[in-house]
Amino acid sequence: MILSRFGSRLGLRAFSSGTSSDVISVVQENEHVAHIKLNRPNKLNTFTLDMWTSLKSELERLGDDPKCRAIVLSGEGKVFCAGIDLAGGMGEIIKVIQNDDIEIGRKARLLRRFIGHVQDCFTAVEKCPKPVIAAVHSHCIGAGIDLITACDIRFASQCSNFSIKEVDVGLAADVGTLNRIQKVVGNDSWTREIAMTARDFGVDEALKFGLISRIYPSKKETVAGAVSLAKTIAEKSPIAVQGTKINLNYSRDHTIDESLEYIKTWNMSQLLSTDLINSATAVMSKQKATFEDV
Ligand SMILES: CCC/C=C/C=C/C(=O)SCCNC(=O)CCNC(=O)[C@H](O)C(C)(C)COP(=O)(O)OP(=O)(O)OC[C@H]1O[C@@H](n2cnc3c(N)ncnc32)[C@H](O)[C@@H]1OP(=O)(O)O
Numbered sequence: 001m002i003l004s005r006f007g008s009r010l011g012l013r014a015f016s017s018g019t020s021s022d023v024i025s026v027v028q029e030n031e032h033v034a035h036i037k038l039n040r041p042n043k044l045n046t047f048t049l050d051m052w053t054s055l056k057s058e059l060e061r062l063g064d065d066p067k068c069r070a071i072v073l074s075g076e077g078k079v080f081c082a083g084i085d086l087a088g089g090m091g092e093i094i095k096v097i098q099n100d101d102i103e104i105g106r107k108a109r110l111l112r113r114f115i116g117h118v119q120d121c122f123t124a125v126e127k128c129p130k131p132v133i134a135a136v137h138s139h140c141i142g143a144g145i146d147l148i149t150a151c152d153i154r155f156a157s158q159c160s161n162f163s164i165k166e167v168d169v170g171l172a173a174d175v176g177t178l179n180r181i182q183k184v185v186g187n188d189s190w191t192r193e194i195a196m197t198a199r200d201f202g203v204d205e206a207l208k209f210g211l212i213s214r215i216y217p218s219k220k221e222t223v224a225g226a227v228s229l230a231k232t233i234a235e236k237s238p239i240a241v242q243g244t245k246i247n248l249n250y251s252r253d254h255t256i257d258e259s260l261e262y263i264k265t266w267n268m269s270q271l272l273s274t275d276l277i278n279s280a281t282a283v284m285s286k287q288k289a290t291f292e293d294v
Contacts, residue, residue, distance in 0.1 A: 041077025
């Protein structure tokens with residue numbers, strides 16, 4: 001088996017990742033807006049270990065880059081994401097499961113470590129302090145839904161369709177969808193219906209239940225809409241925007257009392273930023289404020 005760079009580091013030596021390539025590309029839309037593209041168009045942007053790990057490292061890099069203030073996430077080619085690569089990604093899991101040379105307890109530990117690593121790769125979207133806006137087109141299946149439910153904002157083109165496909169490939173979705181989707185859409189009955197049947201649904205249903213917030217006529221317009229929104233957000237105080245993301249995430253996972261406590265402590269330092277005075281002065285004088293990178 002080919003040993004993966006990332007797999008070895010994680011102790012996931014039994015998982016091969018194929019050849020390393022530019023499976024995630026990043027372009028700058030302007031000084032403050034980065035655009036991450038899933039870049040395996042010939043494989044319908046299906047996920048392999050390399051792609052998961054590359055996505056995580058790009059998100060961490062942009063999360064730490066003071067210049068970056070907002071991120072757009074889209075897919076190169078005709079499909080946004082057709083889920084895990086059933087040959088490359090799932091195939092490797094199956095090879096481990098069927099490898100009689102690995103003792104069963106250790107096999108289970110290996111699988112646990114692998115699932116944890118992939119979870120972390122999608123959680124990196126949520127942990128990135130910069131807002132991440134997904135621009136979906138065509139199919140968004142399985143791991144594609146794991147990915148977009150970790151994003152802050154989701155737009156889709158009219159031609160998009162979605163499926164929480166995991167039950168059709170014999171597993172409970174384990175890298176984010178089941179953990180996040182109820183918090184995203186807030187309709188338990190619909191969530192269970194789509195997660196237990198794996199049925200396809202389109203943009204009208206996705207919009208109705210709140211999985212996406214906007215529909216555009218084409219992929220081009222969806223990406224343009226996401227980039228335009230990212231640029232608008234990037235003009236705001238990065239202290240305020242990033243504080244908003246961090247506090248919305250915290251509030252989602254805590255009681256109101258706990259999250260009020262949290263933001264009180266958060267803002268006792270962040271209100272000391274010059275962004276507060278600059279913004280207030282700009283509003284009063286009907287001018288546009290500019291902000292230092294953070
Ligand atoms: C610890 C990790 C846990 C992660 C779990 C994640 C789970 C999941 O993601 S479950 C979902 C898995 N994905 C699927 O089940 C989708 C399967 N694909 C399709 O249903 C169709 O291909 C699709 C509707 C996306 C597109 O249909 P279309 O008719 O337009 O194209 P096809 O001729 O079917 O496909 C084109 C070529 O792409 C290959 N392909 C498609 N999907 C995958 C995939 N997921 N993995 C690997 N390869 C895929 C397909 O075989 C065709 O290849 P070729 O014949 O060589 O041209």
